[in-house]
Every structure is written in C-alpha cells, then in structure tokens.
Amino acid sequence: MREFGTTVFAEMTALAVRTGAINLGQGFPDEDGPAAMLDRAVAAIRGGLNQYPPGPGVPELRQAVADHQKLRYGLAYDPDTEILVTVGATEAITASVLALCEPGAEVIVFEPYYDSYPAAIAMAGATRRAVPLRVDAGRFTFDPAELAAAVTPKTGAIIVNSPHNPTGTVFTPQELAAIAALCREHDLIAITDEVYEHLTYDGVRHTPLATLPGMRERTVTVSSAGKTFSATGWKVGWICATPELITAVQTVKQFLTFTCSAPYQLAVAHALRHELDWVATLRDTLQGKRDRLMTGLAAAGFEVLKPSGTYFVQTDIRPLGHTDGLEFTRRLPELAGVVAIPTQVFYDHQDDARRYVRFAFCKKDEVIDKAVARLRALG
Secondary structure (H helix, E strand, O other): OOOOOOOHHHHHHHHHHHHOOEEOOOOOOOOOOOHHHHHHHHHHHHOOOOOOOOOOOOHHHHHHHHHHHHHHHOOOOOOOOOEEEEOHHHHHHHHHHHHHOOOOOEEEEEEOOOOHHHHHHHHOOOEEEEEEOEEEOOEEEOOHHHHHHHOOOOEEEEEEEOOOOOOOOOOOHHHHHHHHHHHHHHOOEEEEEOOOOOOEOOOOOOOOHHHOOOOHHHEEEEEEOOOOOOOOOOOOEEEEOOHHHHHHHHHHHOOOOOOOOHHHHHHHHHHHHHOHHHHHHHHHHHHHHHHHHHHHHHHOOOEEEOOOEOOEEEEEOHHHOOOOHHHHHHHHHHHHOEEOEEHHHHOOOOHHHOOEEEEEOOOOHHHHHHHHHHHHHHO
C-alpha cells in the first residue's frame, strides 16, 4: 500500500480549510436528504434499534433494494440470498475485489478511476490494467479495441463505473454491449459501481450492466444511498448478485465491518420506497446547478465538457494558459480562492489527462455563484 498515501480529496479539502477557499473539489452536497428519511433514522435511534443488525443487512432494506431493482430495471433478486448491505459502496467494491480476485490476477479499470479501485486491487494482491477514457465528440468514451487488448489470460474481473466519476459520462447501450461481450467471451466477473444511477441529466437513462444478456449471473451490482438521497455520511450501500457471489463477498465483508448502522438502514429502506419523487426533484435541481456552473466556468475561460451524470464537470485548463492540472489546483486557492480536483491523479497514463480539472456542482447556488465570481479573476 506504499503508493497509496493521503488521497487527493483529503489534500484538497485540507487546502480549502487552510486557505478559506470555496471547496468545489470533494463530491458531497451541502444540503440534507428528504426530511421523512431523516426522521425515520431519528425514530429508529430513539426506538432502541442501536445494536448489531443482521450481518447481511436488515430485512426491510434488503427487500426494499430487491423491489427497487425489479420495479426500475426488471432485475429480480432474492432479498434473502442475493442482496448484501455494506458500509457504503467503497466497502462493497473492496470486499468484492478481495473476495473474487486471486493474488496475481488482473483487474481491468477505466481511467480516470475512482481512487479506491486501485487500492482495493492492490490489497487483493492483484494487478490493475487501465483502459483510458478519452474525449470524443464532447464526451469521455473508450476504444473497444483498447478494451479488448487489455484482456489477458490472467484477467479475472472488470470494474465498471457508470454514471462515471470523475468524468460524468454515462456509458451508452453500445458501450455496455461491448463490455458485456468481453465478459461473456472471457468468463469475466463485472463489478459495477452504480452509485449515481439516479443522477443522470438531459433525458439520459442509466442502464445496469446486469440487464444485458448473460450478465446477471456474472455481475456484482453495487449502489448506495449516499448520492441518491444526499446522505453521504451515512455510508449505507448494497450489493446485488447471485447467491454464490454474495456468499463469497459476505465471507470477506464479515471480517471488515461485519454490519452497519441499523437506524440508517431502516431509514434508507423508507427512502427507496417513498422518496424517489424527491430524488427526481433533486435530479432536476442538480441539472440546473450543472448548467449554472458550466456557464460560469466557460465565462472564466475554461473549456467545459458537459456531463450526462454525477456531481462533476470536467474542464480543460489550456485556454487559461495552464497545462498541468495538479500544479494548477494546488495554486488555485491562491489564484482564485477555489479548490478543485486534478483529474490526472486518477490515471496510470497521465500525459493526455494533465489538462483536465474537475469541479463539483452539488452545492448551493450562492456557493456556485461565489466560486464563479472568484474564478473570473483567472481571465
């Protein structure tokens, strides 16, 4: 784990605190989720549900997840044997990699990748093989030939994140079909990070990889409540997979955290059943915030790429006369009083990525406006 020191998120957040800069780096909202969900958590705590819940998760949440998957995507999962509640998506992905990837195996990731993926792969004693996402026609996408070339006899799994952090891209049906074809051909396990499944914009709809032919039995589907219900601090996630895959992951998970907060699980169960209209309003609100930030960034001189999902906008800093995102973001608090995240740190192959910087728009309008006003000083 020597290569994994302080994360860039911790570095940039500390920089924001130290300088008083506006933090558009780390992806957490500054407003809470639905009031009824919060009230359910408080009631559960006051009602005495403060001891260990069942290791696989409280039955109410597992049933709510199963109902959500069936209603929204047509995917039928047995709540007793095919759903596992985790401490957020990060634990779900890490436990899945530890359970399903042997030492010496190779795991394919798309770069830029969320920073926990390579750490999980390293802890499993496996090796990552990164396939780059590059900008084509205004969005990040991959070359199917490059993806196919990344598969070797040692490849055991692929991690697929869509909607994708940090680029904001949502994989198209054609892109998903290419991934699925490789998984079927080479007998690969797919671990899918779908935490932004509800946060897509402009009519773009998220399609779970597990819905494609031959993929339900080889896909570990991961999601969580944090982004969907603006409760990132609760760390309530879940896995949907076959009984064999769930058993393997739970065998690892029980020695990581064993279980997670019963009150929050019950509150999330309520939210999945009753608060999706609130989520639809959140999605519309976030789309407006995205557009608000994009307009301001363009006016400040950035080249702006339009995301189809998540909390994030990618920008090209070259029009401002800068070429290295890490250097630029470390100076940005001094230059403009704003913190952002350099995209290059999420790549193995950084040369083509140094020009990109990520900004988060999951903030109050007045925070976005203040940040944009400061960034105009860059011009």
